[in-house]
Amino acid sequence: MRMIFVLFAAVTVISAGVTAFSRNIVHSAFALLGAFAGVAGIYVLLAADFVAMVQIFVYIGGILVLTIFAVMLTQGLTGVNVSNRAVGRIPALATTLIAGAVMLCAILKTPWYAAGARSIAPTTYGIGNAFLGAYVLPFELASIVLLAALIGAIVISRQESRE
Amino acid sequence: MEHPVTTDLVRWIVLLPLLGAAINFLFGATLQKRFGKRVISFLGCGAVLAAFAIALYTLFAMLALAPDRRFMLDDLWRWFDVGGLKLDIAFWLDPLSIVMVLIITGVGGLIHIYSTDYMHDDASYWRFFGWLNLFTFAMLVLVLGDNLWLMFVGWEGVGLCSFALIGFWYTDLVNTNAGNKAFIVNRIGDLAFVVAIYALFAGLGAVGHPTLVIREVARYAPALAGARGYLGLPMVTFVTLMLFLGATGKSAQIPLHVWLPDAMAGPTPVSALIHAATMVTAGVYMVARLNFLYSMAPATMLVVATVGALTAFLAATVGVTQTDIKRVLAYSTISQLGYMFVGVGVGAYAAGVFHLMTHAFFKACLFLGAGSVIHALGGEQDMRKMGALRHKMPLTFVTFFAATLAICGVPPFAGFMSKDEIIWRAYAHGHFVIWALLWAGAGVTAFYMFRQVYMTFFGDFRGTPEQDHHVHEAPSAMAFVLVALAILSTVGGFAMLPGFIAPFAPFERFLDPVFNSDATRQVFASGLHDRSLETLFAGLSLLAVAAGWLLADLTYRQGVLSAARMSEFAGGVFYRLSFGKYRIDEFYRAAFLAPYLKLANAAAWFDGHIIDGVVNFAASMTVVGAWLAGLFDSYIVDGLVNFTSKATLAAGGRLRRLQTGSINGYLYGILAAVMVILLVRAIARV
């Protein structure tokens, strides 16, 4: 089991690293695929089958494709200029490491409440009930947010007629 | 009744038009470009005609059953199951709905065929047929739905299609405004309809039978007797009144009739199909379908009959002065719908439905004939610019004339059998005033219809010479439809002869199983049944018709009487009332629209004056304060103030740089803040 975890974790971290450090934006975009897929694997490992499917559908099928589209629309399909200029690497690295150290301390020092692991069982039924039960209001609000985002995206990206 | 015949044929009557609509909407543009308009015509007409063929087949299957077992159920699937309410997508075919289905698919199919010629030059031919098919589908759902919600789905669906087809030529603002008006006015009625459904469900739930399936409502309706409803009315009265308010919207009765005349902005086949033959009769159908409820609420019945009679008479008088050929027919439709409501309102449900059917025949024929005239004159709708068309369009003239005889109620045309039955039954159930209104309405109807015939087809041609040259007889498909409808208008009445001529009424007998609840039987039995009196009243009606005809003939054909002089009668008061449509549009504008606009303006004024005033006041106070402070500054602490202002300027100049526009910079700030918070908490805990 630890082997599988290490495998998925390695895929996730290495892909995320490529995303963060690559000089080529196209490479970054495709490395993001590995990161999302690795995270989906971690979800399965944590008995979250439904969330894993959503992760694959929405992140990989939706957001990632959208991102790659945006890259191509703004860089030109041939990738003439795929610069991914990075600035201020040293202060960024320093800040990140300091923040990481602080948070690592927080993780290790906190006495986490542990009630034992969840049993492996399908979760879709429970999540569906939660959405139509306790979380029905946020659920409906989410639909409105998505609608607003949809309309907003159309309005923003539409080219004004130049009259 | 307990065990309806189950079938899976009925669903195809409904689904075929839907399929036609789907293909037309999804692929119509491509098909039309690739293969021409022929394919669209074939698809559009084919779907409806195939549905008609299946409906005929089921009619014969139904006739083979014993009269009290003529019920077919086609249950597709469970729709929803919420809080004790179990509804299916299911179609319920009984004698009443098969009559409606045959009218919708039969007359509808003929109008589809007519449209292939009429709309031939329109670029969005496929869109027209798509909407027409979708309308047919929605109307079929309305009449076949086995529960009230499914009926409501159809009810809304036909409203949507009506809206889209009125505004079919949407590049013209008048048309889209007419579509909006129809839609909005209908919303008022639909709201009442929904309220009625909820109230009915609540009422039935209170007596232990939570259901909206119509046949179950019929079974449990007697349990509602005496139940208390809302607004201080008994439950049944409340529900039926609200439903009738819904019907006044859809079926253009007073007070919600204002949309129908404007709806004539749509293409003429649409006016014929939706705004004459089918959709506007939905209200009558609904009352007939729920006859077991209405018969339990005499108060509502009286309201229905009164509203119907008033509408019948007033709309007819408006029709007298209109000059637009389609508007005359629109008011005539409103008036005839009034007759139907009187029919169902006095408990003569079969007579009401019968008039619905014959009206579908002759009014469709009239509209399509008018369409043929408009087509021939290149879009001219003003009757004052027509005339003498009977020579150049003999076929249109003959069919139009036959339908005119039918609507006026000249025997033996269809209208005589159906309309006279309603007029007689109004009297037979003891409503003398209603009878008088209907009787006068019949005379006025004869007047305005023959006025229309004479202005359009007789006299001299009053249009431009170019139009005169261009006039032509209807093309073949249109001609075929006109003839078919004219024949139906002529012989359609023989399905139910008045009792004093012969005891021959297979139509009424056929519908009998639908109208057999105890309450309905009681209402029926309470009427007068006197053959000789009935004959006398038929004679009186004929007298009114003859008077109307004669007056029209003297005025508009022979010219003995002057129309201008007649309009001056009583100082022109009546003429102006009629020509101005009783100023109801203006009244609504003054009573509802104007206050609404005033409210909006008042809000704008409040914003512009009060709120801005407060802001401005605050601003001027600040100015005064600043002036005082300025005095204080310049005379007392000048140096200090100068120092302060310089310091502020310098600080502002430096702080300005924080707004760098660099996203990375902001993120550094956020991270730093988070870490500070974490550290502070860690230290504070230790």
Next chain:
Amino acid sequence: MVNGLTLNDFLILGLAVFLLGVYCVLTRRNAIGILMGIELILNAANINYIAFSFFGGGGANYDGQVFAIFVIMLAAAEAVIGLAIILAIYQNLRTIDVGAAETLSG
């Protein structure tokens, strides 16, 4: 069951992804790159949610997973709007370098 795996393993994985995301956001001048960094940060948060949901009781309590789905939903909305804004900036400035979009700079 998770043999030998503890909550901390997952939290540290989440931390690693989070830090890479932060680094990505800090160093990129390309707006799309910044957006990718944000996606990584959101994923890190989701790993934590799911891990807490798994180790924190289980049973019929799905709060953590529900929250993760809400985060994914918000990420989708954010990506759509973000990319639309980027396209609008690109149409106006012909670049998506965030340094160039500094009209508001003081």
